[in-house]
Amino acid sequence: MTRLRRLKKQVRLGRSLIIALAVVVAFGSAGVAYARMQGGPQNTGVVTTSSCCCGPFTWVVSNDDGAEDSVSPYGIIDPGDDGGGTNYDRWGAQSSDDPSEPQTMGVACARYDKDVARTTAWISGESQEITVLVENGYPSYYPTVFFALQCPESALGTITGIVIDNPCPEALSVTTSGIYEGQPLPQCEEVVGALQVHVEQPAAQNAIYTFRVSITIECQPAATCDTAFAYHADYATCFRDLGFSNWGWTNGPLGPGSYEFQLWAGAGGCDLSQGTLVGSVSVNYDGSTAVVTYNMYGDNYMTATHLYVGSNRLPRTKSGKETVSPGQYPYGHDPLNNVTTDGYTVTGLSGDIYVLAHAVVCWFG
Amino acid sequence: MRGRRNRFSRLGLLSLALLLSLCVTGIGYAAWTDELTIDGTAEIGYVTVVLNPGTCSNPEIITCSVPAPHTLVVTLTNAPPGDYFCGFTITNAGTIPVKIQDIVISDSLPDGVDPFVSGVAVGTQIEQAGIDPDSIDGTVFVTVPAGCEGMFSFSITFSFVQWNLYIE
Numbered sequence: 001m002t003r004l005r006r007l008k009k010q011v012r013l014g015r016s017l018i019i020a021l022a023v024v025v026a027f028g029s030a031g032v033a034y035a036r037m038q039g040g041p042q043n044t045g046v047v048t049t050s051s052c053c054c055g056p057f058t059w060v061v062s063n064d065d066g067a068e069d070s071v072s073p074y075g076i077i078d079p080g081d082d083g084g085g086t087n088y089d090r091w092g093a094q095s096s097d098d099p100s101e102p103q104t105m106g107v108a109c110a111r112y113d114k115d116v117a118r119t120t121a122w123i124s125g126e127s128q129e130i131t132v133l134v135e136n137g138y139p140s141y142y143p144t145v146f147f148a149l150q151c152p153e154s155a156l157g158t159i160t161g162i163v164i165d166n167p168c169p170e171a172l173s174v175t176t177s178g179i180y181e182g183q184p185l186p187q188c189e190e191v192v193g194a195l196q197v198h199v200e201q202p203a204a205q206n207a208i209y210t211f212r213v214s215i216t217i218e219c220q221p222a223a224t225c226d227t228a229f230a231y232h233a234d235y236a237t238c239f240r241d242l243g244f245s246n247w248g249w250t251n252g253p254l255g256p257g258s259y260e261f262q263l264w265a266g267a268g269g270c271d272l273s274q275g276t277l278v279g280s281v282s283v284n285y286d287g288s289t290a291v292v293t294y295n296m297y298g299d300n301y302m303t304a305t306h307l308y309v310g311s312n313r314l315p316r317t318k319s320g321k322e323t324v325s326p327g328q329y330p331y332g333h334d335p336l337n338n339v340t341t342d343g344y345t346v347t348g349l350s351g352d353i354y355v356l357a358h359a360v361v362c363w364f365g
Numbered sequence: 366m367r368g369r370r371n372r373f374s375r376l377g378l379l380s381l382a383l384l385l386s387l388c389v390t391g392i393g394y395a396a397w398t399d400e401l402t403i404d405g406t407a408e409i410g411y412v413t414v415v416l417n418p419g420t421c422s423n424p425e426i427i428t429c430s431v432p433a434p435h436t437l438v439v440t441l442t443n444a445p446p447g448d449y450f451c452g453f454t455i456t457n458a459g460t461i462p463v464k465i466q467d468i469v470i471s472d473s474l475p476d477g478v479d480p481f482v483s484g485v486a487v488g489t490q491i492e493q494a495g496i497d498p499d500s501i502d503g504t505v506f507v508t509v510p511a512g513c514e515g516m517f518s519f520s521i522t523f524s525f526v527q528w529n530l531y532i533e
Contacts, residue, residue: 057401090460090493100529112529116410116461116493130403136410138461140529149401157399172407195403205411205459213403 056127058190060147063103064119066094074192077146080108085115090136094118102177102196103144119143119197137199145195149179150188151219157185161216171203174211185217223362225303227326228265230281230357231272235259238270239324242314246324250313252354256287263294265361278361283309289347292357296340300363304334308356309346315356326358338362410460414491414525419452419502427451429505435525437505439480440518444509455523456500457491464531465489467524474519477510482521490528 061069063078070076080103083093095118096111103109121132132145151157162181166174179193195213203209229248236249247270251261260282267275279296290309296302306326308315314322315329326332331344342359416437418429426444429437429451437453457463465487470480484503492499505521526532 090496114462114528125402128399128401130401132403132405134405134407136460137407138410138527138529145403147403171409174405195405197405197407199407199409203407203409205409207409209407209409211405211407213405215401215403217399217401219399 056149057123057130058127058148058150060121060123060130060145062119062121062132062143062145063099063109064095064117064143065121066091066096066118071148075106077105078103078144079106080111086113090115091118099142099144100140101142102194105146105178105192105194109144117141117143119145121145121147132195132197134197134199137197137203139199139201139203141199143197145197146192147195148190148192149185149215149217150190151185155219155221156187157217157219159183159185159215160218161214163214163216164211165214166211168209171200171207172209172211173198173200174213176213179215185219221364223301223364225360225362226266226276228263228278228359228361229267230261230355231264231267232259232261237313240270242322242324244324248324248356248358250308250324250354250356252313253352254283254285254355255352256285259283259285259355261355261357263357263359263361265363276363278363279359281355281357283355285349285353288349289345290349290353290355292344292346292355294342294357294359296361298363300361301338301340302336302342302359302361303338304336304360305332305342305344306334306358307331307344307346309344309349309353311349311351311353313354324356329356329358334360412461412463412525412527413457413459414463414523415456415458416523417454417456419454419504421451422449427507429453435523437521437523438518439505439507439521440516441507441509442516443514445514446509446511448506448508450504450506452502452504454500454502455485455491456494458494460493462490462492462496462528463525464491464528465523466526466531467522469522469524471520471522475513475515475517478507478513478517478519480505480507480519480521482506485523488531488533491525 059071061077063081066083068076068081069078081096083096086097095115097115098112098117099109100112101110117136117138119134121130124131130147134143159179159181162176162179164174166172175196177194179191185191230251231249232251235251235254239246239248247268260280262277263279263281264272264275265278278300279294282293284291292307294302294305306329308329314324317323317328333342336342416431416435418431418437421427421429427441427449429439432438439451465485468482468487482503482505485501489501491501
């Protein structure tokens with residue numbers, strides 16, 4: 001009877017496990033499917049999500065719409081697009097003599113002595129889309145469209161894909177410049193790109209050709225950087241309790257042994273509830289040498305570290321006054337190149353020691 | 366038995382943790398991937414050139430017609446020695462300016478007959494309809510020498526290209 005009950009329990013547990021795994025797969029798939037719907041790298045549709053991370057187009061300029069557009073801080077983007085037509089002024093002031101070569105931003109380009117074709121461009125789709133219209137194009141017509149995209153303050157991104165969908169390459173050449181795959185998009189910094197369209201000889205008369213350029217951007221939130229100090233619940237004394245206004249801790253006295261400290265950032269007033277646990281600091285002290293190692297959690301990284309290890313509770317300035325200012329600590333690695341680990345070996349120690357470990361840490365989220 | 370139950374519980378917890386992490390990964394991926402698009406449409410213009418015959422100096426002797434696009438055929442019948450001519454008009458009905466790239470006169474002519482075209486030439490530009498000049502008049506002159514009084518004809522074929530593709 002007992003064995004039968006055990007067997008039933010095992011079967012029940014096994015079934016629960018299979019159900020749990022099925023739910024895992026289902027939810028995981030749902031998550032990734034949701035991601036795709038929001039505009040993943042393989043998305044071929046126009047993204048209209050408002051949860052955009054980076055890259056809303058900030059402006060767009062055509063070099064054959066009859067207006068020399070000035071954009072701060074670049075000045076005139078498309079000199080020569082003056083609305084004039086030397087001959088055959090089909091479009092009047094709405095277009096200029098036709099460009100016959102790609103234009104570089106801010107530099108006039110060669111143009112025909114005719115105003116036959118026109119190119120207009122505008123931002124649409126909640127700044128996620130640019131529409132370009134070439135009218136009365138002809139072989140050798142070569143308009144350029146300049147555009148800019150920008151990440152907001154809260155994010156930085158990378159262009160991970162530029163896909164040009166041009167079903168009729170024999171009739172149209174479509175190229176981009178100024179942007180490239182792998183290009184970083186720092187927050188608040190505009191990146192200017194250009195699109196060149198060249199009508200080729202085989203282009204059929206009266207035909208309408210369409211193309212699409214998809215720019216995929218992967219973003220991550222911008223890192224927050226702050227000062228961080230090592231803390232051990234059993235050994236830490238807040239600087240404020242020692243008469244200083246700054247926050248941070250001295251840890252000690254520590255006899256020979258191994259210690260693991262938490263590294264807290266932004267814990268003003270030594271209030272851990274205000275701070276962020278960003279990493280750890282380990283100290284191995286054998287009575288004469290202390291090996292101190294900083295380690296970051298997750299994607300966190302350090303741009304500087306400062307360390308004091310000594311028999312006094314705090315380091316002292318040259319004048320012999322106690323200090324908690326990291327710049328006054330006897331050891332420092334400043335700056336560091338966004339490292340996730342850092343270390344010091346301090347020799348010549350004896351007796352109990354105190355440790356002040358400081359770092360400038362950046363973290364996401 | 367208790368150990369085995371614990372193992373199952375641990376597996377269940379692991380599964381749940383995996384579930385949560387996968388969901389979070391998926392939604393995180395959604396929030397931090399974006400796509401911008403540039404949609405383009407290129408509408409191509411067209412070149413349409415029409416050649417029309419005009420009046421001739423002696424219609425009972427010299428006539429002209431356009432049996433094929435861009436080809437003018439001049440026919441002389443029992444023409445006494447003398448000078449004759451026919452007019453013609455080239456009109457650009459397209460949306461792109463054109464230039465005359467070539468004018469070819471057929472070579473099956475009696476000896477001494479050497480027609481020439483006036484008013485238009487290789488390189489002449491004709492603007493699009495509505496823009497002056499979108500139409501140009503030309504004339505074919507032909508001199509019939511003595512001994513060529515029979516019936517003969519010749520053709521003049523014009524080639525046009527959009528203005529910026531003209532090759533000098």
